[in-house]
Amino acid sequence: MAACFKGQKDKRLLKLFFEVEARFGRINIVGNCWVAEGTRTTVTQQMVREYLYAYTSVCPETGENFSIISPVNNTEAMNKFLDAFAMTYNHYRVILCFNGAGCVYSGESEPPIPVKLSHLKRAYFRT
Numbered sequence: 024m025a026a027c028f029k030g031q032k033d034k035r036l037l038k039l040f041f042e043v044e045a046r047f048g049r050i051n052i053v054g055n056c057w058v059a060e061g062t063r064t065t066v067t068q069q070m071v072r073e074y075l076y077a078y079t080s081v082c083p084e085t086g087e088n089f090s091i092i093s094p095v096n097n098t099e100a101m102n103k104f105l106d107a108f109a110m111t112y113n114h115y116r117v118i119l120c121f122n123g124a125g126c127v128y129s130g131e132s133e134p135p136i137p138v139k140l141s142h143l144k145r146a147y148f149r150t
Contacts, residue, residue, distance in 0.1 A: 037116045038087075040080040042104075044096060044122075048074030078104040080119060 050072055058064045078101070079090040089108055093100040108119070 033116055035114060035116050037118070038082050038112070039084065040082050040087075040089075040112075040117055040119045042078070042080040042119055042121050044101075045077045045079070046074050046096065047077065048072070076100065080108060 056064065056066065074094075076093045076096040077090055078093065079088060081088040089111055091104050091107055093103070108117075
């Protein structure tokens with residue numbers, strides 16, 4: 024990875040970050056209940072599916088982290104994360120490594136300037 028930055032005159036510190044997305048929420052599940060013998064109970068059920076998505080990146084060397092919370096998990100939300108991340112760490116050269124999430128590799132992700140796709144598989148380079 025260092026070869027990607029070889030010959031650059033940029034003296035900003037280089038930081039390595041890893042990014043991941045996670046879903047948090049609730050789904051109600053019907054369970055058992057106790058009733059008197061010989062009786063039958065009626066239990067109403069309301070299907071609830073509520074989620075929030077966290078986009079987080081962390082630098083293992085320093086422990087620095089950056090997160091946003093979104094109501095959706097899609098390319099647009101990923102682009103917002105990348106924009107906010109780039110603004111926060113614009114004083115560093117950053118290597119941001121991703122997992123294989125579809126919202127990153129959908130072909131519609133728009134890395135913010137100065138974030139660009141690297142020739143290395145599954146990594147964004149910010150120079």
